[in-house]
Amino acid sequence: MRMMRPAVRKGALAIHIISSVGWLGAIAGFLVLAITGLTSTNIQLVRAAYVGMDLIGWSIIFPLSLASLASGIIQGLGTVWGLFRHYWVVIKLVITxxxxxxxxxxxxxxxxxxxxxxxxxxxxxxxxxxxxxxVADAGAAMLALLVTTILSVYKPRGLTRYGESVSAQKNTGAGSAKGTSA
Incomplete structure (x- = not known):
């Protein structure tokens, strides 16, 4: 696996964090508008809430979701975490x-x-x-994005089968290289 240069890796990580946190924040705003549209008795406010939700959804939330997904894949492919080596990365990828x-x-x-x-x-x-x-969909989206955020922070242990085989190959290759140079 080829690793990214540190400057590129940090830039991709920054884009991933910004887009992911931005997506979470935009969903929070969307949820407030959805609750307002459901509960308000002010007709003008209800109308404005749904127009605002449409604008936020297509102009902010959708582009941020794509940026988060793409930058996460780039991070997975270009860093030691890999895209399919660790369960937490796979779970984040699937959720995203x-x-x-x-x-x-x-x-x-x-x-x-x-x-x-x-x-x-x-x-x-x-x-x-x-x-x-x-309202329910926006709440579920908030929960899903909070789960991905928690996974990013805590990075629970556990390699996938693919990750275990990659680690075993590295250990075997490193062991035989050390044995031949001595």
Whole structure:
């Protein structure tokens, strides 16, 4: 495996941290708007909440999710952690990829709600099931991103089978190299 130069590695890490934390923060703002859209009795505020959610979703959350996914893959491929060597990295990759795909699915009803809000008077009771779903989805996204953040900080031990075989090969190669040079 080829390692990145330190400056490139640090830059990629900075992009990954910024995009991941930004994604988490944008979801927090989105969740506040979703709760406002569900609970407010002010029709103008409800309309504005769904228009804002659509704007934040497509302009901030989706690009940050892609940046987080791409920079995480680059980090995995170019550092000693590897992409498939450690369980915590694999779990983060799966959660991030799944969250990005689900985000695309989730943004469709957001766009529909924003269109309804701008086309007509959207009463607080209209589309209640969809409104509840938007709050639940944003809450689930917050939880998923918090899990990936915790995994990044604590890095639980445990190698995958692939990681164990790579470690065994390194140890075997290092041992035989030492034995031949002595």
């Amino acid at each position: 990829a799944l969250a990005t795909v689900l985000l695309l699915v989730h943004l469709q009803p957001v766009t529909a709600m924003a269109a309804m809000a701008t086309a007509a008077d959207l009463r607080p009771s209209d589309m209640n099931a969809m409104r509840i779903q938007l």
